[in-house]
Amino acid sequence: MSVPLTADAREHGLTGDGVTNDQPALQRLVDAMGAARAADGCPRVIRVPAGRYVIQDVPTVWRGGVSLIGAGRGATCFVLRNPGARTTPVPLAWFTAAQHDAGPDNHLSDVTFAHFEIDGAGVTTEEYDPLAKGLGLQYVLRGRFSDLYVHDTAATGFGCDFLQDTVVEGVLAQRCGRQDSGEQMGGAGIGIGVGGWGRVERLTVTACTATGNGTNGVFVELQNEEWPRPRGIRITACHAEDNRFGISDWGADGLLVTSCTMLGNHEAGFDVSSQGTSGTGGRGGIVTGCVIDGNLRDGIGLGNTPGPYAFHGNRISNNGRTGTGSTTSRAVTSGRPRTSCWRPTTSGTTPWTASGWTRPCGTRRSWTTGSATTAAGSPGRSRAAARGCGTRRSPWWTRGPTGRRTGTAARRCRSAGGPPWWPSTPPPSSRWPRPGRARTPRGRTACPGRARRTGCPARRTCARG
Template identity: 65%
Template sequence: MVDAREHGLAGDGRTNDQPALQRLVDEVGDAVERDGIPRTIHCPAGVYAIQDAGTVWRSGVSLVGDGPAATRFVLSNPGAPTTATPLAFFTTLQHGASTGRCIADVTFAAFEIDGSAITLPSYDVLAKGLGLQYVLRGTFHDLHIHDTPATGFGCDFLQDTTVARVLAEHCGRLDTGWERGGAGIGIGVGGWGDVERLTISDCVTLRNGTNGIFLELQQADWTRPRGIRVLGCHAQGNFYGISDWGADGLVVSGCTMIENHVAGFDVSGQGTTHIAGRYGVVSGCVIDDNVGEGVSIGNTPGGYAVASSRISRNGGHGYRQHNLPGARSLPACDIVIEGNDIWDNGRDGIRIDGSLVDAFLVDNRIRGNGLREGGAGITINARVEGATLRGQRIWDRRDPPTQHSGLRVTARGSLVNTAFSDLDAVATA
C-alpha cells in the first residue's frame, strides 16, 4: 500500500495533482514490472484536482480511497479547454492496449469522480471518468461517478472482472442521445473472443445521456461473447435503461428499469456496429413507467427470453418486437415471452412488428393496456410462423375499457402454423 500524500499528491482541491499521480502510477508500475507483485495507491480523504490530462494507467496498479464523498477526484481542463480529462485511461488507439498488453490485477474502489468542471466545445468520447480497455482480473466497486461529458464508467473488454456498487449519475451530459458512448456504464465487448467473464451487480444509473448500462460489440466481424451478467441493477431516467447491442447469452436478472425515455430494456442494432445481442435472458425485473416501450427487441437473429417480470405503465407498448432501419432485420427465431405481468401500458401489452419464427408466448397476464390511445392485449402486425400461444390471460377491468381486444391480427400480420391452447382473452371485465 502506497500513501499518495507521501508521494506528492496534495488532496487540497487547489493543487493540480495529475502530474504527481502520473509519476506515482509510473513509479509503482515500474516496480510491478520488476518483481511481478501488484501494488495499491491509497488516496486518503481529500479533494484531488485532476487537470488538463488523463492519467495513463499501468498494469498491477490499484487505486483506492476512503469512500465516495470522502476521497474525491475533481476533473477539469482550465489549461486545455479542448482536451478530454479522464481520471484513468489506457486504450488501443492511444496506448496500444490488447490482449497481450492489458491492464491486469487492478482494483479501483471507494472514491468519487466529479466531471462537472470539464468544458469542451463538443462531445468527445474520451471524456470519461474511467476509460480502460483490455482489463484482466479487474475489480471496480463502491464508486460514485457523475457529470462526465461522456460515459462515466467506460471500460471495454473486461475479462474475469466484477463491477459492483457503482453509482453513475448524469454522465454523458454532452451527449445528444445518439453519440457513441454517453452512458452511465458503457462496456465494449468482444475483444477477448467468444467468452468474456464479466459480472455487473448492484449498480445504480441515473439520468445519463444514452444508456444506464449498455454492452456493445466493438467490431462487426467479432464473435458476440458469452459470460456477461447484469444483476440487481437500477436504471432510471436515462435515454435507454439497459441495452444489449451485441452480447450472446446476456443475463439480466433482478433489475429495475424505470422512467427511461426510449425503452426500459433494449435489444437492437443501435450500437456502433449495428449488431444486436442474441439468446439473452431477462428475468425477475421491474420495467415500469418508461416513456416509450417497456421492452424493445429487434435486429436480432433471435433467441431472447423475457420471463417472470413486471412490465407496466410504460408510455408505449409493454413489449415490442421491431427492427430499427439500417441494421439486420431477418426474422427472429426462438423468442420467449413467458410468465410476465403486463399491465397499464399506453399502447398494446405485446406488439409484434417484426417477423418471428418459433416464438413462445406462454402464461402471461395481460390487462388494462391501451391507456394512451386504446390497444390490444396482443397485436400481431408481422408474419409469425410456428408460434405457440398458451395459457394467456387477457382482460380489462376498467369501465370503460381501454384494451379493446384480446388478440388482434392486423392486415399486415399473419399467424402461420400457430398452436393455441388455454387462451382466455376478454376485452372487458
C-alpha cells in the same frame, strides 16, 4: 530504492486540497509502482485519504498491477478539469488501444478501483468527445471496480472496455454524457465495450445504479462488426432510471439480465438493437425477474437482432406506448400467472386485456409476461400463437394417466414452431386457473367451452374445435 506494496498518496506529493493540480504527482506514483510490479510481479496499492484531488488538463496513463483505493464516496473525490486544454479529454485513468496500443497481449491485470468519487463537471471539450469519460480503460484482466460514484462527465461515466474475469459492483453513475445529444456514441452511465477477448468475456455487473444519463443507463456494445459476439456477461440487481435507454444489449451473445429495475427511461426500459458502434444487435439473451415500469415509450424495445431473445417472469407495466415494441426480431416470453400482474399490449401495459399478445385460453388472470413467440416484423401474436400453441401454460391441454401433457395440441405446437421446452409434468393445480377445462379420452385435447365462447384462437385446431 524499493517501492512498498502499499503507498499513501499524501506521502508521495498529492495534496488533496481541491486547488493544486495533483495529476503530475499521481502519474509519477503510478509509473513507479507499475515499474516495481513489472520487476518483481507483486501488485501495488495506492491508498488515497479523504480530500479533493484535482486532475487537470492531462489524463493519467495507468499501469498494470496498480490499484487505487480511496476512503469512501464523498470522502475521496477526484475532480477532473481541462481549462487549459479544451480539446483534450481528461479521464481519471486512461489506457486504450488507440492511444496506448492496448490489446490481449498488452493489457492491465490485477487492478482494483474502489471507494472514491469522480466529479467530471469541470471537463468540457470544444466538440463532443466520447473519450471524455470518468474512467477509460481497455483490456483489463482480473479487475475489480467497486463502490464508485461517477457523475457529470462530458461522455460516459464508467467507460471501460474488454473486461475479462472482472467484477463491476456498486457503481453509481449520475448525469453522465452532458455533451451527448442522445444520438452520439457513448454518453452512458455505465458503458462497456465487448468482443476484444474473443468469444467469451467473463464479466459480472451487479448492484449498480444509473440515473439521468445521456443515452444508456447500463449497456454492453460490440466494438467491431467482424468480431464474434461474446458470451459470459451478466447484469444483475441493477437499477436504471431517467436515461434514454435503461439497460441495452448492443452486441452480446447470451446476455443474462436478472433482478433489475428499469423505471422512467425515455425510449425503452430494456433495448436490444444494433444502434452501437459496430451496428450489431445482441442475440440469445435472457431477461428474467425484472421490473420494467413507467418508461415513457416502450417497456422493451426489440429491433435488428437475429434472435431469439427470452423474457421470463418480468413485470412490464405502465409504459407509455407498448410493453414490448418489436420491429425485426424474434422473442420468446413466458411468465407465471399472478393475481395482480401486467402484460404487454398494443396500447400500453394494463391488467387483463385481449389486445397485444396471446392471452391464455379461458383464464381470468393476467400474466407477468405473456407467453408467445413473436415472429419477425410482428409485435403481436405469432403464427404459432394463432394456432393455439403460443401460450406455454394454457389450460386447454389435458393429462394422461401419468399426469403428462398429451394430445394433438402439444404435438401441433412443436410442429408449428412453438416453444420446445414443454415440461413433462404440469404445475400444481392449485396455482393455475383452469376454468371450464374439459377432460377427454387419453390422446385428445379439448378446448373449454368458456374459451370457445370468448374467442379462443385455438378453437379451430383443437380436437373439439
